[in-house]
Amino acid sequence: MSGFTAADYRGRLGRAQALMAEAGLGALLLTTEPDIRYFTGFLTRFWESPTRPWFLVVPVAGEPVAVIPAIGRALMERTWIEDIRCWPAPAPGDDGVSLLAETIGEVAPEGLIGTPSGHGTHLRMPLADFGRLCALVGVERMAEGAGVMRDLRMVKSEVEIAAIRTACAVAGRAFARVGEVAGEGVPLARVFRDFQRLCLEEGADWVPYLAGGAGPLGYADVISPATDAPLARGDVLMLDTGLVVGGYYCDFDRNYAVGTPAPQVEAAWDSLLQATEAGVQAATPGARACDVFAAMDRIVGGSETGRLGHGLGMQLTEWPSLTAADRTVLRPGMVLALEPSVGVPGGGLLVHEENLVLRDDGAEILSPRAQGPLTRI
Amino acid sequence: MSGFTAADYRGRLGRAQALMAEAGLGALLLTTEPDIRYFTGFLTRFWESPTRPWFLVVPVAGEPVAVIPAIGRALMERTWIEDIRCWPAPAPGDDGVSLLAETIGEVAPEGLIGTPSGHGTHLRMPLADFGRLCALVGVERMAEGAGVMRDLRMVKSEVEIAAIRTACAVAGRAFARVGEVAGEGVPLARVFRDFQRLCLEEGADWVPYLAGGAGPLGYADVISPATDAPLARGDVLMLDTGLVVGGYYCDFDRNYAVGTPAPQVEAAWDSLLQATEAGVQAATPGARACDVFAAMDRIVGGSETGRLGHGLGMQLTEWPSLTAADRTVLRPGMVLALEPSVGVPGGGLLVHEENLVLRDDGAEILSPRAQGPLTRI
Numbered sequence: 001m002s003g004f005t006a007a008d009y010r011g012r013l014g015r016a017q018a019l020m021a022e023a024g025l026g027a028l029l030l031t032t033e034p035d036i037r038y039f040t041g042f043l044t045r046f047w048e049s050p051t052r053p054w055f056l057v058v059p060v061a062g063e064p065v066a067v068i069p070a071i072g073r074a075l076m077e078r079t080w081i082e083d084i085r086c087w088p089a090p091a092p093g094d095d096g097v098s099l100l101a102e103t104i105g106e107v108a109p110e111g112l113i114g115t116p117s118g119h120g121t122h123l124r125m126p127l128a129d130f131g132r133l134c135a136l137v138g139v140e141r142m143a144e145g146a147g148v149m150r151d152l153r154m155v156k157s158e159v160e161i162a163a164i165r166t167a168c169a170v171a172g173r174a175f176a177r178v179g180e181v182a183g184e185g186v187p188l189a190r191v192f193r194d195f196q197r198l199c200l201e202e203g204a205d206w207v208p209y210l211a212g213g214a215g216p217l218g219y220a221d222v223i224s225p226a227t228d229a230p231l232a233r234g235d236v237l238m239l240d241t242g243l244v245v246g247g248y249y250c251d252f253d254r255n256y257a258v259g260t261p262a263p264q265v266e267a268a269w270d271s272l273l274q275a276t277e278a279g280v281q282a283a284t285p286g287a288r289a290c291d292v293f294a295a296m297d298r299i300v301g302g303s304e305t306g307r308l309g310h311g312l313g314m315q316l317t318e319w320p321s322l323t324a325a326d327r328t329v330l331r332p333g334m335v336l337a338l339e340p341s342v343g344v345p346g347g348g349l350l351v352h353e354e355n356l357v358l359r360d361d362g363a364e365i366l367s368p369r370a371q372g373p374l375t376r377i
Numbered sequence: 378m379s380g381f382t383a384a385d386y387r388g389r390l391g392r393a394q395a396l397m398a399e400a401g402l403g404a405l406l407l408t409t410e411p412d413i414r415y416f417t418g419f420l421t422r423f424w425e426s427p428t429r430p431w432f433l434v435v436p437v438a439g440e441p442v443a444v445i446p447a448i449g450r451a452l453m454e455r456t457w458i459e460d461i462r463c464w465p466a467p468a469p470g471d472d473g474v475s476l477l478a479e480t481i482g483e484v485a486p487e488g489l490i491g492t493p494s495g496h497g498t499h500l501r502m503p504l505a506d507f508g509r510l511c512a513l514v515g516v517e518r519m520a521e522g523a524g525v526m527r528d529l530r531m532v533k534s535e536v537e538i539a540a541i542r543t544a545c546a547v548a549g550r551a552f553a554r555v556g557e558v559a560g561e562g563v564p565l566a567r568v569f570r571d572f573q574r575l576c577l578e579e580g581a582d583w584v585p586y587l588a589g590g591a592g593p594l595g596y597a598d599v600i601s602p603a604t605d606a607p608l609a610r611g612d613v614l615m616l617d618t619g620l621v622v623g624g625y626y627c628d629f630d631r632n633y634a635v636g637t638p639a640p641q642v643e644a645a646w647d648s649l650l651q652a653t654e655a656g657v658q659a660a661t662p663g664a665r666a667c668d669v670f671a672a673m674d675r676i677v678g679g680s681e682t683g684r685l686g687h688g689l690g691m692q693l694t695e696w697p698s699l700t701a702a703d704r705t706v707l708r709p710g711m712v713l714a715l716e717p718s719v720g721v722p723g724g725g726l727l728v729h730e731e732n733l734v735l736r737d738d739g740a741e742i743l744s745p746r747a748q749g750p751l752t753r754i
Contacts, residue, residue, distance in 0.1 A: 043602055044588070044600045044601060044602060045585075045586050045587065045588060045600075045602065046588065046600035048585050048586045048619060048692075048693045049586075049692075049693050049694040050497050050498070050499070050692055050693075050694065050695075051496075051497050051687065051694045051698065070683075071598070071599075071600060072598075072600065073598075074597045074598035074601075075598055075600055075601050088683045090496060090497075090684065090698050090700065090703075091702065092496055092698075092702055092703065093702070095496065115504060116504075117503055117504035117505040117508075118503055118505055119428075119467060119469055119472065119503060120427050120428050120467075120503070121427070121503050121504070122427070122499065122500060122501050122502060122503060122504070123499060123500060123504050124499050125499060126494055126495055126496060126497070126498050126499060127492060127493075127494035127498070127499070127500050127521070128494040128495055128521055131494075144504070144505055189582075192582075193577045193578075193580075193581070193582070194577070196573075196577050196583065196584075197574045197577045197578065200570045200571070200573050200574045200577075201570075201574065203570075204570070205566075205569075205570070205602070206573065206584065206587065207573075207583065207584070208422075208425050208585070209422050209425045209426075210422065210583065211421070211422060211423065220451045221448070221449075221450075221451035221452055222448075223421045223422075223423035223448060223449065223452055224421060224451075224452050225420055225421060225422065225582070242425060306447075306465045307467065310428065315425075315426075315427055316425045316426050316427075317426040317427065317428045318427075321428065321467050321469075323467065325468065325469055325470070326467075326469065
């Protein structure tokens with residue numbers, strides 16, 4: 001289902017190598033699921049196990065080399081990657097470190113070895129092993145990743161956009177069926193379980209993220225797991241899902257009124273729709289992430305977290321951040337979640353979210369857009 | 378549903394502080410979901426978003442301090458943690474680093490600051506920010522975590538064991554219903570989707586892991602996602618799930634024969650049951666992880682990955698590893714997955730998996746144990 005060809009991966013490699021050359025990097029050392037998948041297509045849920053590190057060395061010239069646990073060889077051999085080096089992980093004494101250092105010495109004998117180190121990244125290997133690697137490669141050769149992965153991954157190809165569009169459509173169909181599983185008296189935890197079931201029925205490969213909340217005047221936060229508290233007449237229910245199809249996420253939410261919502265909830269909902277529309281209008285190539293934030297913030301004002309949206313794709317949330325501080329210039333092909341939130345007077349929060357892709361002439365909405373009054377269930 | 382009391386968390390803290398004092402640590406700096414949840418009970422799926430770092434400082438004396446993004450305050454306030462310090466993340470210029478350094482200086486002015494750095498760990502924050510933190514705190518004060526978290530988390534309390542037992546029971550009920558969703562002609566991808574649905578129906582909070590495979594003589598590996606290939610008569614189907622209830626995993630698989638399996642599949646299955654029984658007998662307090670490996674390896678021999686099981690709990694896989702090299706001494710309260718695998722002559726692999734907890738007098742099986750011939754579907 002991935003739809004990616006070897007030519008797609010070679011295109012990514014070429015663009016990466018141009019950026020690496022510009023930054024003076026001899027190679028990129030990648031350790032995380034999305035970064036490694038970006039160049040290889042290696043897709044597995046096995047990353048859920050923290051036991052084994054995985055490495056991809058992307059040299060400034062030549063092809064990527066996978067340095068991975070033997071358990072992954074069969075799956076990596078099904079990708080376009082030809083140079084696959086394995087060790088029998090876990091191996092406590094030397095868990096791939098000397099094999100990795102040797103590989104770097106061979107395919108990138110010169111230049112800096114860049115590791116993604118900036119905002120939204122982490123190094124997925126034991127810190128002590130990274131220290132040993134630095135000693136073996138030469139600490140003076142180890143460098144930051146110069147934002148190469150951020151630059152590349154922020155702009156999506158048409159195949160990636162199609163995958164995200166499919167994920168949005170799946171979630172949209174599941175959201176349209178929420179009335180089947182939620183209503184007065186139903187415990188929130190059961191709604192969460194059943195909604196994930198609906199996502200699977202509608203075509204999700206898996207459902208890595210679901211959050212939500214319910215209350216008469218909004219919800220306390222947007223990251224809590226469900227409790228067994230039953231939905232009550234007058235509650236507003238919010239469900240926010242990041243489901244995956246073909247390795248790509250959607251990330252949007254929907255709000256529902258259990259019976260008739262309070263007038264201040266209706267008013268908050270109205271301002272969220274207005275803020276979303278302002279965000280859509282502001283999301284054009286050449287604008288900055290902070291401009292889109294400002295357009296929404298002018299309407300909803302004073303968001304507690306100060307972030308009203310973000311990129312998405314291979315991960316639930318990616319760069320850029322729609323905040324006052326993020327001056328990233330928007331480019332065609334960027335996929336964004338607009339996520340305005342607003343306080344309900346005397347109560348909690350209301351949050352609304354839509355996904356879009358930037359085109360030359362503005363935003364194309366990928367999620368089946370919410371309009372009009374709050375959906376009653 | 379968590380069932381943990383503040384006294385449980387205080388008990389963990391006390392044990393941690395004793396180990397820290399022994400290791401000469403002034404504090405532990407924790408950055409990952411399970412490590413932070415271990416001391417706080419902070420449970421959210423929001424970790425799926427890589428955008429924001431989260432920190433917990435556990436001083437050698439006194440109470441833990443949460444240094445977290447503002448978006449997490451409401452949920453952290455519902456835990457027993459009283460000292461919660463927030464910043465409006467994401468903040469590109471200083472994403473919690475100076476607040477964290479200041480906190481460390483205040484609650485742990487002396488001694489080394491240990492960060493989990495060993496096998497199966499990683500540092501969940503941008504590497505560049507960690508460099509800044511080291512400079513602020515003093516690089517000479519930064520140290521490895523001395524295995525404190527490994528030592529603590531490897532031995533489970535009765536509340537933790539009960540949660541894992543519940544997760545095992547949920548998966549067991551879902552596995553018992555596989556005949557409803559799988560059979561000749563059904564695409565594997567549909568089986569994967571429907572099986573996750575069954576897990577949710579039977580009580581899973583969410584299903585972070587599902588892998589599997591199918592083929593007439595076993596499967597090529599145990600980490601691949603599903604394809605659209607339909608199940609064929611004579612295939613053996615394997616589903617391996619790690620589902621979560623109350624924040625705790627089970628991790629076991631089941632094999633099914635579509636019609637009548639090949640004789641060499643029956644023979645392989647028989648040796649897996651024997652190896653499992655040998656592992657169960659060997660899993661006693663005082664034995665080492667490598668002894669349990671050896672007991673199973675004597676029967677199945679020559680496993681490609683060299684690992685025939687592992688710990689589990691807050692993560693799908695934890696310490697120890699059942700390998701020839703892991704000399705961890707087993708203690709009552711450790712929860713293990715026995716996972717023998719064997720090659721099928723002329724074909725692929727067969728893998729079987731059960732979960733158990735170590736008691737004073739031996740193993741108590743937590744998964745509804747598979748016995749007898751392969752289940753026909």
